[in-house]
Amino acid sequence: MGIKAxxxxxxxxxxxxxxxxxxxxxxxxxEVITEMGLDEEVITVVDVACGSLFEFMTDSDVVSAxxxxxxxxxxxxxxxxxxxxxxxxxxxxxxxxxxxSHTIWSAIxxxxxxxxxxxxxxxxxxxxxMAPTTLIGQKxxxxxxxKSQEKAGEPIDVVxxxxxxxxxxxxxxxxxxxxxxxxxxxxxxxxxxxxxxxxGFTFVEVLSPCPTNWNLSPIDSLKRIKDVVSKQFEVGEFxxxxxx
Amino acid sequence: xDNNEVIMKGNxxxxxxxxRVGCRFFSGYPITPQTEILEYMSWRMDEVGGEAIQTxxxxxxxxxxxxASAAGARALTSSAGPGFSLxxxxxxxxxxxxxxxxxxxxxxxxxxxxxxxxxxxxYHLVTKGNGHGDTMVIALTPATVQETxxxxxxxxxxxxxxxxxVIILSDAAIGQMMEGVALPEMKEHDIxxxxxxxxxxxxxxxxxxxxxxxxxxxxxxxxYESILRNKYNQIKKxxxxxxxxxxxxxxxxxxxxxxxxxxxxxxxxxARKQGIKLGLIRPQTITPFPVKAFDxxxxxxxxxxxxxxxxxxxxxxxxxxxxxxxxPIYGYLxxxxxxxxxxxxxxxKDILAGKAKEVV
Numbered sequence: 001m002g003i004k005a006x007x008x009x010x011x012x013x014x015x016x017x018x019x020x021x022x023x024x025x026x027x028x029x030x031e032v033i034t035e036m037g038l039d040e041e042v043i044t045v046v047d048v049a050c051g052s053l054f055e056f057m058t059d060s061d062v063v064s065a066x067x068x069x070x071x072x073x074x075x076x077x078x079x080x081x082x083x084x085x086x087x088x089x090x091x092x093x094x095x096x097x098x099x100x101s102h103t104i105w106s107a108i109x110x111x112x113x114x115x116x117x118x119x120x121x122x123x124x125x126x127x128x129x130m131a132p133t134t135l136i137g138q139k140x141x142x143x144x145x146x147k148s149q150e151k152a153g154e155p156i157d158v159v160x161x162x163x164x165x166x167x168x169x170x171x172x173x174x175x176x177x178x179x180x181x182x183x184x185x186x187x188x189x190x191x192x193x194x195x196x197x198x199x200g201f202t203f204v205e206v207l208s209p210c211p212t213n214w215n216l217s218p219i220d221s222l223k224r225i226k227d228v229v230s231k232q233f234e235v236g237e238f239x240x241x242x243x244x
Numbered sequence: 245x246d247n248n249e250v251i252m253k254g255n256x257x258x259x260x261x262x263x264r265v266g267c268r269f270f271s272g273y274p275i276t277p278q279t280e281i282l283e284y285m286s287w288r289m290d291e292v293g294g295e296a297i298q299t300x301x302x303x304x305x306x307x308x309x310x311x312a313s314a315a316g317a318r319a320l321t322s323s324a325g326p327g328f329s330l331x332x333x334x335x336x337x338x339x340x341x342x343x344x345x346x347x348x349x350x351x352x353x354x355x356x357x358x359x360x361x362x363x364x365x366x367y368h369l370v371t372k373g374n375g376h377g378d379t380m381v382i383a384l385t386p387a388t389v390q391e392t393x394x395x396x397x398x399x400x401x402x403x404x405x406x407x408x409x410v411i412i413l414s415d416a417a418i419g420q421m422m423e424g425v426a427l428p429e430m431k432e433h434d435i436x437x438x439x440x441x442x443x444x445x446x447x448x449x450x451x452x453x454x455x456x457x458x459x460x461x462x463x464x465x466x467x468y469e470s471i472l473r474n475k476y477n478q479i480k481k482x483x484x485x486x487x488x489x490x491x492x493x494x495x496x497x498x499x500x501x502x503x504x505x506x507x508x509x510x511x512x513x514x515a516r517k518q519g520i521k522l523g524l525i526r527p528q529t530i531t532p533f534p535v536k537a538f539d540x541x542x543x544x545x546x547x548x549x550x551x552x553x554x555x556x557x558x559x560x561x562x563x564x565x566x567x568x569x570x571x572p573i574y575g576y577l578x579x580x581x582x583x584x585x586x587x588x589x590x591x592x593k594d595i596l597a598g599k600a601k602e603v604v
Contacts, residue, residue: 041444045311052458061442063314063455066337069307072299076311076319077442079295080269080435084444102307105300 006034008042008059015053019218021208022118024175025184026054029087029116032189033060036196038085045074047090049125051118054089068099075111085114085192092119092205096132096156107165110200114191117158117203119172119233120210128213132156135232140213158205159238168200170239174207176225180235187237199241207233249426254389255280255350255419257427258412259288261393262320262346265400266433268294269312269319272305273327276360277416278350281322302327306334306347313343314442314455316435318400322348324416325358325366335409336375340457342440344403346396347381348412350419353553353580361580362416364502367558370413371531380476382483383411383531385501389423391528397428402483406475407440413530415553417503417582479532486534487526490516494523496592497541499563500551501527504583508551511588522592535566547572547595550603551583557603575603 008030016022033042042060046052048067055062065073065088074088095103095117106113122140123129129142133155137146147155162170169191173184184206191202207229209221216224252260259281262270270285272278282298289296295312299305305321312319323331328349338345349370353363374381382402386392392414399410435441445452489512491497500508505526515522521544525537548571550559557575564573576583576591594600 040446043315043442043444048458055454055456055458059445059452061445061453063311063442064341064457065310066307066333066457069303069310069334072304072307073311073314076269076271076308076313077315078311079297079308080312080315080317081443101300102304105304109297 006030008034008039009057012056014057016050017212019209019211019221020050021120021175021206022050022053024181025116025118025206025208026057026089028181028185028188029089030058032185032192033085036189036192041084043077043081043084043086045070045077045086045088047094049091049093049123051089051091068094068097069102070094071099071106071113071115072102074113075106078111078113085195088113088115090115090117091124092117092121092133093123093131096158096161104161107162107167107201107203110167112195112198112200114195114202114204116188117205118208119205120208121229122210122213124210124213128210133233135228155232157233158203159234162203163238166241167203167239168194168241169202171237172205172207172233172235174225174230174235175209176207176222176230183235207235248429249424251422252389252425253280253420253422254392254414256284257389257393257425258348258396258414259284260427261396263288263292263294264428264430265318265397266431267318267320267400268292268433269309269317270295270321271297271299271308271312272321272323273299273302275324275327277352277419278322278324278348280419281348302330303333306331309345310334310338310341310343313338313345314341316438316441316443318433320346320348322350324350324352325354328366328369332373332375335381336377336379337457338409339374339379339381340377341455342407343409343455344400344407345409346399346403346412347409348414351413351415359580360416362503362553362582363580364415364504364553365555365558365579366413367530367554370411371562378472380479381409381411381531382406382479382529383413385413385528385530386418387502387505387526389418389421389425392418393425393427404438406479408475413502415503483529484532484534484536485528486537487528488537488540489524489526491523491525491540492542493521493544494541495521495544495546496549496595497523497525497545498549498551498588499525499527499559501530504551504553507583507585508588511585514585515589515592518589520589520592520596522589530562533562533566538566541567545571547574549574549576549588549591549595551576551588553578553580553583555579560603572602574600577603
């Protein structure tokens with residue numbers, strides 16, 4: 001069986017750490033785009049930090065937005081180019097910390113874009129600081145004694161955050177197993193189909209390993225997702241609204 | 245009177261002029277005294293098939309504009325003092341991304357919340373601010389409703405000429421007053437006009453479009469350095485705009501922009517009738533500062549008078565540089581009170597009599 005990366009990801013080598021989930025998640029997104037025949041239409045909006053490396057890895061048109069602003073910047077692109085698929089590819093720090101108001105308000109306005117949010121529980125690029133998704137007790141460089149719920153609050157669960165808002169689609173996938181990778185691809189595909197169908201805001205969070213900042217091997221990182229992270233953040237489809 | 249000539253509020257004339265020069269994207273947040281722009285766009289954009297979005301905050305307003313501009317639209321956002329502070333992040337990113345956009349500050353008084361009264365206290369914010377980094381943004385300062393409308397058209401032209409944001413610094417007085425205004429002809433803007441816009445990378449296109457705000461992986465800081473420096477140098481050389489009134493023989497030259505300059509112009513007229521040689525330099529761009537306007541000042545000039553609604557006298561430093569510190573600078577400075585022409589003339593007399601104190 002031959003394995004070939006989508007042409008949209010052929011432009012330059014990536015720079016991700018060994019065992020990072022970004023490479024898988026980005027690949028899934030661009031595979032879906034290629035399979036849907038949208039290679040020449042897609043516009044990708046990236047954040048700063050690890051996910052921004054797709055700016056130079058993809059062969060699609062790209063806008064690099066300010067930290068935390070890709071969802072809202074993508075909405076600006078989409079409102080001008082209504083027929084192009086527009087993807088905001090960002091991390092959990094962008095979506096749930098600095099950009100949380102844009103996440104919520106884009107959901108409320110049902111902006112017709114797809115947000116793909118990589119949840120690895122840390123600020124990766126800056127060296128593994130505590131993120132909104134860091135689990136209680138998890139040690140990071142800015143929660144050296146373990147994240148305290150008293151001091152930092154409970155981890156943000158996007159299903160609780162957006163689950164009651166009338167968005168077009170909300171799902172959470174994971175890349176910890178082949179089965180979950182395949183499911184995640186289906187979630188992303190459904191999200192982009194709904195966007196092309198002008199149904200509104202589509203949002204796919206993906207649980208992803210960060211071996212470098214978790215101080216675990218790549219294999220143990222995947223095991224941690226299965227045994228620990230996905231117990232806190234359930235995978236599945238949570239909101240799915242049919243076309244109005 | 246042709247049918248393009250109407251009586252309108254400054255803010256509404258600004259919005260209508262933007263529509264007429266092809267602006268089809270507006271995103272912003274309510275704040276007095278600029279809210280009429282948001283309100284006007286909220287019904288007018290529907291009529292022309294454009295987008296007007298009341299955003300969750302000013303950060304969203306300007307970062308949506310960044311996306312809309314990258315996609316090829318003529319995009320506008322507006323605010324006033326406190327909200328304009330929030331737009332600083334986005335301005336820096338627009339500069340980094342080489343994207344055109346027009347950003348309006350209808351200035352109001354104050355640090356902090358201040359108040360909604362007219363003022364000119366955002367001069368430093370607009371000329372020396374513009375977010376982090378080596379940012380310099382053309383700033384136009386209309387003094388009338390007509391000039392407000394005219395500068396909207398000019399702002400979009402300059403923004404596209406330089407692929408750079410442009411600021412219009414109005415104020416509460418000009419934004420709220422009603423005057424006769426001839427509006428520009430209606431035209432559409434083609435979102436595919438420029439080859440740098442993101443539209444989807446077609447197989448035949450040799451290069452995909454990257455709207456880039458990061459220097460990571462580019463590896464060519466020196467190249468970028470010279471591009472940006474050349475852009476700024478060209479702007480400083482070619483885009484200075486001003487109006488000089490009776491400057492060549494003036495013994496006292498006023499420097500004033502915006503609402504203050506209207507009073508100053510009146511003062512020049514009255515003073516001349518009294519035999520006082522008063523002149524006026526009225527910057528229409530405060531970035532670039534019109535240093536060329538100062539060439540007309542003669543050796544008979546005894547001093548410069550800045551007339552400005554600012555506690556600090558924010559024009560002072562740019563005037564000092566423009567005159568190479570060769571002339572004393574006096575100030576008639578207020579905060580929310582529009583200057584009075586009689587007080588300008590009284591200060592001119594004191595300057596000529598050697599009784600005035602220089603601004604600190």
